[in-house]
Amino acid sequence: MDTIMIDGLSFALPLFIMAIGGIYSERSGIVMLALEGLQGFGAFIGAMTVILTRVYLGNSSPYLIYIAMVAGMIGGSLFSVIHAVLCVKFKARQVISGVVVNTLAVALTTFLTSVINGIITGEASNKFQIGVSSRFTVPILSKIPIFGGLFKNMYPFEIVILVIGVYCWYLLYKTKFGLRLRACGENPHSLDAAGGDVGKTQFIAIMICGALSGLGGIFIAYSVSGIFSPTIYMGYGYLSIAALIFGNWKIPRTFAVCLFFGFAKSVVYQLLLMLGMPSNFTDLFLIVPYVLTLLLLIFFSKHNHPPRAVGEIFDKSKR
């Protein structure tokens, strides 16, 4: 039971933080298919920073993961500038730009990892060994029956993600900036008429998205393998796009969807272990959450409202 809670949370939260990024971008009117590439590039920069700073701080320094988080966020947002420049400044097709960012990230990080490893260690290797994150247990809360598992063996990332998640919710719904951002996605001309800068708002939204995706990426790198390698591109970015669509572009509902994805996965894994079924069935069971998602989407998607102006290229003269 504890394992289900622990694993479920650590599967769900990286999805959640990336999905928030996607929500920011899409609510500002920019289609965001680049989450996969952004998380990978963020993880790459985070991992590279760990490799470089480790020389000075020592291998077991507890600060490394925090440095990695910050570097991952910076890396993700820097890489998202490509998408922002293409979509906002040059008004390119946002879907195509997103795909370009994804493809570029895979190729570029694979190539650079080899080259940088070659320079640092003299041996070309396609992975950065960043080690594993420390984990901690919250004292009293972890004693709660059943749900206590949620507070056991937590990654520091999880707290950071939850705090950032709440702040992002506040920023999007309770501040002037959030209002403007949402206006960009619904009716950019109204924002323009009110004297706001649509391009600037979208640019910032995309960079926030990059930063959040980068954080998700470095969390995945730490929690799944303790390595940065091209296997980080295993589709979590796309899964979080599904989560935000299913979550109707709203942060609280997306959080619930991410938890559903995460716990479905951990429940299935533990169920299989308990039942002791032959491994042929493992893959079959692992698709159950996604089949459920598909079914639920069929019933609920007609109530979904994507931001009205998402994907539309903002043209001032059409007002």
Added chain:
Amino acid sequence: MNRMKVVVSCILAFMLLFSIAACGGTPAPATPTQPSGATEPAGAAPLKVGIVTTSGVDDGSFGQDCYNGILAFQKNHPEVQVNAIKEPDVSKVLDAVAAVIADYDVLVLPGFQFAAAGAIAADNPDKKIILVDTAPTDADNNTVELANVYSMLFREEESGFFAGIAAALESKTGKVAVVNGIAYPSNVNYQFGFMSGVNYANKHFGATAQYVELPSYAGTDVTGKNVAGNYIGAFADEATGKVVGAALIDQGVDVLFVAAGASGNGVFAAAKEADNVWLVGCDVDQYDDGAKGDKNIMLTSGLKVMHSNVEKQLEEIYNGTFKGQNVVLGADTDSTGYVSAEGRQQLSENTLAKLKEAYDLLKAGKIVPAANFNEQAPDNFPGL
């Protein structure tokens, strides 16, 4: 504004090209472009050697070990041209081989997925192919022996055997486990070898270890037989690897032998997050992958010595003494073994001594650990 667009689109086009290039071929860091040297046989063009991999020649494992063999050969013969080709899509590797074979004199093809390259080799009798880990097959999927193909298989069960002894002797909880990728023969060999090793250590060296298996991750080998063990079901699924690793550690396992490709990274991560869990690497010396902060949890690694065998065959080609054949290599040719070098393993003196003893017996043919298809069982094999 318009000119800006042109400039940016040029930059983007360039980046796209760059990314495609990065996808297509991992650059070979040491490819020399010097003109033919004096050591070259008179009149002949310099030998061109290519290696095609799915995981890259920088994967820290299989591909890299073969590549190192080529580089060692090149060091002795600087005029040789070497190029590494990466085709990540397993279903396209044979097309890749067929497309490039005309440009090379020798192709090194590491991996199970290249078996059908036998047909390509038959069509190109003037080209040499070095196959690692598989025998060539013809168009009808029958194993063949070709004059221009040297194929090497390894007795993985021997490496697994040493790993099993090391794990059984070093375990404090008395529970050990082997984690594999997919139940291909090479993986089953590792698994059975490991089990043989644990049984051997229990019987002859006073160990009391048992191997733990998760029924829900039992493997099905190429003949459809259930071989039990712990199979992740893929070679690149780190997330499931971590779940399997953590489940085994939950059951008290404190030494894990991991032969699962990139999925093994997940098992490594699970071991590093737990306390007092040790790892045994596989194929190549994986000591560096065992780093955990300032510590290291890699006990030793079961070895499959590819580089020196690749180098040896390249030398034979160079000297014109090459002979196409299918061979199975083992400890008798120093092609399997374990890491015993100081500073690259953390075994106790006692374990090292016992391993040496078993190694000598195995090399002399007194011990034949069980493998997928050698008619021996892990609890009943010659030498037990």
